[in-house]
Every structure is written in structure tokens, then in C-alpha cells.
Amino acid sequence: MISYQPFWSTLKNSPETTYTLITKHHISSATIDKLRKNKPMNTTTLNDLCRILNCKLEDIAQYIPSESDQPL
Numbered sequence: 001m002i003s004y005q006p007f008w009s010t011l012k013n014s015p016e017t018t019y020t021l022i023t024k025h026h027i028s029s030a031t032i033d034k035l036r037k038n039k040p041m042n043t044t045t046l047n048d049l050c051r052i053l054n055c056k057l058e059d060i061a062q063y064i065p066s067e068s069d070q071p072l
Contacts, residue, residue, distance in 0.1 A: 004038055
């Protein structure tokens, strides 16, 4: 499972808010909702968030092994 919990800490420590991500940087409210609900998102969006927040991918997302993951 991918958790976006690190994103919220990174956002809190930055000058940006969800409002500025939406209005200034054109991140959709649907993307913010995906972050809240740990839903899948594409790497282009993750790249944009890293660029906007001037951070690394691990500052936005984290992999957590889960029994409910799809079997390989």
C-alpha cells in the first residue's frame, strides 16, 4: 500500500497549502482527495508535487507492505 502521510507533514512545513496547490499550481481537488484517501496516482503528479514543494519522493509517499496487496 502507498501512504501519502509524509505529504501532509511536508505540506505543513512548507509555505504552500491545499488552497495554493489548487489555485496557484493547478493541482486538482481530485488529486488532493486521492492524497487524503491514499488512492493511486500517476508519477507525473508525484513529480509535480516534488517540484512544487522542493522535496524528494519519500517526503510525499511511502510504501507500507500490506496483506491486502495484490498477489504477485
